[in-house]
Amino acid sequence: MESLGSSVKKKATERHHKAEVLIAGEQLRLRLHDSKLIKDRRYHLRTYPNCFVAKELTDWLIEHKEAPERETAIRLMQELMAHNIVHHVCDKHSEYKDAKLLYRFRKDDGTFPLDKNVKVFMRGQSLYESLISAEDSIMKVREESSIQYQRTFPGCELIDWLGQNGETSSRKEAVELCRTLLEHGIIQHVTLRHHFFDSNLLYHFRINFRRRRRLTELLGEILRPVQEDPDSPFCLRKLNPETDSTSFLSVQPNKEIKAPLSAVRRSSATSLSGGGPGGYFNSPPGLVECNPKSVLKRVITNEELLCPGAPYIKKTITIVGDAVGWGIVVRGGKPCHIQAVDPGGPAAAAGIKVCQFVFSVNSTLVLQLDYKKISNLIMTGPHTLVMEVMEAIE
Known part of the structure; x- marks a missing residue:
């Protein structure tokens, strides 16, 4: 099938940001009235x-x-x-x-301009509310390539739903509507590989219209440079950017890792995808190990984590990345855990802590995934990262 072209992806990302600004602005307006x-x-x-x-x-x-x-x-x-x-x-x-x-x-x-983009956004918001509020909603947890995605729907089922509920008069019109929604960054294929088709391919809404937006997310999207480097989401941030050699804080503040920036960035990201039973990385010559040993005192299984009465609580944390990344390192697998947090980065500011277990990433359940698949989810997702984590009750 036809893949999703880079130009469509770029336009969808730009329109997605505009949609997020519209939602944030409306939420602010209602709060100011209150x-x-x-x-x-x-x-x-x-x-x-x-x-x-x-x-x-x-x-x-x-x-x-x-x-x-x-x-x-x-x-x-x-x-x-x-x-x-x-x-x-x-x-x-x-x-x-x-x-x-x-x-x-x-x-x-009454001076708000209702141009084509705004009308598409409003149509998408209306469809989202109708779909999520339905008793037997087509938006369900489904699996593709061994990864579970929440609130997904096959393209053909959405086409059927649009016709049955009088949203469109023909399947052709429904496909055109869905393609428009995708091109405006409102819906997307779960792995971003395909445009919209009347088939069993899985799609979901890229925008959670009901989520409370922080206004600082708007600036986060503006300041974010276009990056193709897959290392940045997990690298630890620089402490002294003005110096020649860069220092990064890992788990222990009293131990600095010093190396050229490119080496540290490669090491911190590559350590996520190394081999071995625990998913840990042996650095080749010239790279710096970033916390080669797990911060966990012992191995925790999913069964232990999810056991009724287990001493763990779940938290939902929203992280708005900056020009460097999110400022976290994820390790392990089934479940993965937070190995390191930059104390001056976005993740730390949002409340992410070392030793927390990653439950979901942007509404996708990840307890059965390793760090490679989790890193792919984060790097192919939006700049605003919504993570559910589980941490021990103190």
């Missing part, structure tokens, strides 16, 4: 309905930990302005200014 920050305001003898004061919103973003400081808050709002979600009430300012100026969400004044 907080009474959006209200009618009077300025120069004129009343402007449903407005907010820029300076007050900047304070609110920092207070609610949506931004660490004012500069980031300003950049976040500028991104919403760039996507025509927010604008100055009189359109006198094309940039978001941290001042006593009035701004408004375009949805609140």
Whole structure:
């Protein structure tokens, strides 16, 4: 079958980001209404309905930990302005200014542009809500190439569903709709190998419309460079980028691993895919071992991890990668565990800890997978990583 071309993938990724911005903007708008920050305001003898004061919103973003400081808050709002979600009430300012100026969400004044991309996004959101809310939903856990994927559906079943529920008038129209959704980054083939076909190929929604977005995810997507290097998601981050030799923190802060950057990056990633029963790596000459010994005190099996009454709790953690990666090293298999965490990286900030076991990655169950397949899931997935982990109860 026809594979998914690189140009389609690139456009889908760009449109996926736009969709994420739309969702994040709408979630923020509703929260601001609930907080009474959006209200009618009077300025120069004129009343402007449903407005907010820029300076007050900047304070609110920092207070609610949506931004660490004012500069980031300003950049976040500028991104919403760039996507025509927010604008100055009189359109006198094309940039978001941290001042006593009035701004408004375009949805609140009816100026939100309903172009083709937005209409496709809204159609996809409507279909997602209908599918996930159905009693006998076609979105189920299914397996492909020994990997389980949550909320998947065969292409032919989605085509049947669209016709049975009056969403389309013919199978041809349904296929065209699904192809449009894929090209806009709303649905995708589970392994990103195929375009949409009326067949038993498995697809799922790339966007979880119900997930609560953090606004910093918007900047994470903007700042992320286009990378083809598969090492970056797992490499530990630099501590002293201005020096010639780079230092990385592993599990033990008092032990630094020093080597040229390329060697450390290759080592930390290659250590994920080494041989051996435990999945550990013997470095060839010229590479640096990154925590060659497991941090686990003993081997833990899936049966022990999932046993009723076992002393483990499950947590869902969202990690927004940066220009270097996520700042974690995963090792082992069935189950895999967190071997190392960069204390200054995105994973540590999100709450990932050493010795946690990886339960799922972006809604895909991974307890039966080794580090190679987990690394592939992360590297082929979105920049925002949603991980379910299990950790021992202290």
